[in-house]
Amino acid sequence: MRRFFQAGRAGEERSTRGAQMTDAAGAGRFAPSPTSDLHVGNLRTALVAWLLARHTGRRFLVRVEDLDAARVAAAPDVEARQLADLAAIGLGWDGEIVRQSERLDRYAAAIARLETYECFCTRREIAEAASAPHEDGYRPYPGTCRALTEAERAERRRTRPPALRVNAHGAWMSVHDRWAGTVSGPVDDFVVRRNDGAYAYNLAVVVDDVAQGVDQVVRGDDLLSSSPRQGWLTERLGGRVPEYAHVPLVVNAEGRRLAKRDGAVSLADLAARGRPAGAVLATLGHSLGLCEPGEHVTPETLLDRFDPDALPRGPWVYGG
Numbered sequence: 001m002r003r004f005f006q007a008g009r010a011g012e013e014r015s016t017r018g019a020q021m022t023d024a025a026g027a028g029r030f031a032p033s034p035t036s037d038l039h040v041g042n043l044r045t046a047l048v049a050w051l052l053a054r055h056t057g058r059r060f061l062v063r064v065e066d067l068d069a070a071r072v073a074a075a076p077d078v079e080a081r082q083l084a085d086l087a088a089i090g091l092g093w094d095g096e097i098v099r100q101s102e103r104l105d106r107y108a109a110a111i112a113r114l115e116t117y118e119c120f121c122t123r124r125e126i127a128e129a130a131s132a133p134h135e136d137g138y139r140p141y142p143g144t145c146r147a148l149t150e151a152e153r154a155e156r157r158r159t160r161p162p163a164l165r166v167n168a169h170g171a172w173m174s175v176h177d178r179w180a181g182t183v184s185g186p187v188d189d190f191v192v193r194r195n196d197g198a199y200a201y202n203l204a205v206v207v208d209d210v211a212q213g214v215d216q217v218v219r220g221d222d223l224l225s226s227s228p229r230q231g232w233l234t235e236r237l238g239g240r241v242p243e244y245a246h247v248p249l250v251v252n253a254e255g256r257r258l259a260k261r262d263g264a265v266s267l268a269d270l271a272a273r274g275r276p277a278g279a280v281l282a283t284l285g286h287s288l289g290l291c292e293p294g295e296h297v298t299p300e301t302l303l304d305r306f307d308p309d310a311l312p313r314g315p316w317v318y319g320g
């Protein structure tokens with residue numbers, strides 16, 4: 001994936017700190033999926049999203065990305081615990097919580113504005129037809145079904161429901177990341193509606209960001225390679241491409257992405273071991289170079305010290 005990237009100059013600071021926030025101001029957001037409890041890495045990303053939004057005079061929105069109905073149903077009460085965890089470390093948000101499951105009509109309307117085509121390929125067929133996967137495992141779609149005739153599509157619909165893909169016409173897109181610089185990559189004909197009828201993540205986040213006026217996207221850097229695709233779709237849907245700010249992932253002592261099996265990683269786990277939310281906030285602040293471990297801090301204290309250009313760029317090794 002990195003081979004598609006070109007180094008770029010960091011963007012101009014657009015600080016409006018201290019200015020009155022209005023609805024005309026842009027917005028940042030944190031958008032968790034309510035399928036498992038937030039771990040310290042998710043909370044750290046939420047903290048950075050809050051800090052950067054506030055530092056640049058933006059509203060801070062929280063959106064629940066609950067489109068995967070089966071996984072959400074299998075994890076009841078997770079959304080409430082996630083929101084309680086954000087509040088416990090002192091992160092407040094502006095306006096109402098938005099849930100993707102309540103916005104399906106918007107996704108359908110967006111798809112109606114795009115040039116799409118039906119795709120009948122299985123995962124295996126794409127793996128066999130595609131070029132090598134990117135470093136993050138993503139396989140660009142080779143366009144197999146783009147030129148099917150109506151008769152061929154009718155024939156295939158009898159055996160397999162189609163996914164819908166957007167026709168990107170071989171586009172190439174560059175977006176700006178506050179820390180990674182210019183991120184460029186090809187835009188393949190990615191899925192906008194899966195063959196089980198669910199709207200795809202890449203579609204829903206863009207529709208929502210445009211509708212909510214989100215112009216600053218802070219999230220884990222595992223999503224860095226999807227940003228040219230999403231930036232391109234933003235333009236297709238009449239929005240302005242947001243500034244991206246991808247935060248390095250949190251890894252365990254072995255250098256692997258932090259996961260539940262790594263032990264005490266959620267606020268509930270840590271509280272059970274005698275570490276209240278305030279102590280966890282100090283740990284997160286320390287990992288960002290904003291306070292000492294164990295220091296009594298609030299998000300506002302950290303905001304006073306926050307300098308986006310001084311943020312540590314490497315992965316955070318979390319040792320519990």
Ligand SMILES: [Zn+2]
Pocket residue numbers: 118119120121143144145146
């Ligand atoms: Zn196909």
